[in-house]
Amino acid sequence: MLINKQNLHMVFEGYSTAFQKGFEGAPRFWDRVAMKVPSGSSSNAYGWLGQLPNVREWLGDRVVKNLRVHSYALENRTFESTIEVKRTDVEDDQYGVLAPLFGEMGHAASEHPDELVFSLLAGGFSGLCYDGKPFFAEDHPVFDAKGVAAAVSNMQTGTDPAWFLLDCSRSIRPMIFQERLPYKLTTLTSDDDQNVFMRDTFLYGVRARANAGYGLWQLAFASKAPLTADNYEAARLAMRSLTGDEGRPLNVQPNVLVAPLSLESDARRLLKTETRVVMAGDPATPVVVGNEWAGTAEPIVTAWLTS
Known part of the structure; x- marks a missing residue:
């Protein structure tokens, strides 16, 4: 192949197609448990977390609630993945054999938010959320109508592998995926690029800016007790019994x-x-009995539950 701008563009289009096919075909679950938040700067502040609005009968003037200020913020991180292709492989029409590799790059890019979100979920026993406590803690402060805080737990202790019960039915989710710039494939193939001049190679790379964080701890419950019907029932009851500030369910x-x-x-x-x-x-x-918990939650099994 003659190395010119038009042919290099054609090669890149082929690699981009393989990348996008891999990206779209990868299984992913982060969007089931995390709310996607666009970011327009180096970080996003989430001072509004913890303020779940309620509706009351309108008698007299409106009752204006002052938002309790939180300092929770997420700094965007930069991620990359880069491969090097010999220029001679393109000249000798060997570039087509690399298409599956670019498909794998797309697959990995699509899976990366899963890695961010679920590894952060697993680390919630020490990672701090908006109230300054670990996301999974036994002493989250919840305030009554007089402003007095009570300690509330969203975890079961134990020594077994951790499992997590989540409420993902709301606009606010237990987890956050913050996206500054999406995963994008770019290239360095110009004669005056240093890699081409010095090493006779072309570079293809993926870049993104994003981060994962904790949403509402009230919508998540962690357990290190065995995953049994009794422990699952106790976790559900603990979550469904939660009240917000002023005692509202x-x-x-x-x-x-x-x-x-x-x-x-x-x-x-x-x-x-x-x-x-x-x-x-x-x-x-x-004794074999009916399983009253069948269908009460969607199971998500992931390899990214590592902290």
Whole structure:
């Protein structure tokens, strides 16, 4: 192939098509648990988190609530992925064999928000949220009508692999994916680019600016207890019993269960089967009963639950 501007553009278009095909074909789950927030600067401030509005009967003047100020902010991070292609491979028409590699680049770019969001979720036992407490804590402050704080928990302790119950039914989600610039493929193939002049290679790279953060802790519950029907029931009850400031029920509706690979069978058995086995008086004779938890949440099993 003659190396000129037109032919290099054709090669790049082919690589871009493979990249986009890989990007669109990759399975992803971050958008089930995180709200996507556009960013127009180096960071976004989320001082409004924790202020869930309620509706009251209008008697007399409006009652104006002062927002409690929080200092939670997310700094955008820059991410990249770069590969080098020999110029001679393009000259000798060998560029086509690299198309699957660009498809994998697109696949990895599409999966990257999953990695950010779910690894952050797993790190929620130490990562701080808007109220200054770890996202999963036993002492989140909730204020009554007199401004007195009570400690509220959104976690179960234990020593098993952690699993997470989330309410993803609202406009505000438990997690945040903040996007400054989307994942984009670019290239350096000009004769006067340093890589071409010095090493006789072309560079193709992906760049994005984004970050992940914590939304409302009230919409997430973590457990390190075994993933059993009893513990799942206790987690649901704890979430659905939550009240906001001034004692108003939040009406939390947990509908997503996030589990690591090691708990995949437990999660699917709990949420996808119509019956379950319980131990009666005689441990040697277990009883099969209807599974009241089937269909109560969507299981998401992910390899990114690492902190």
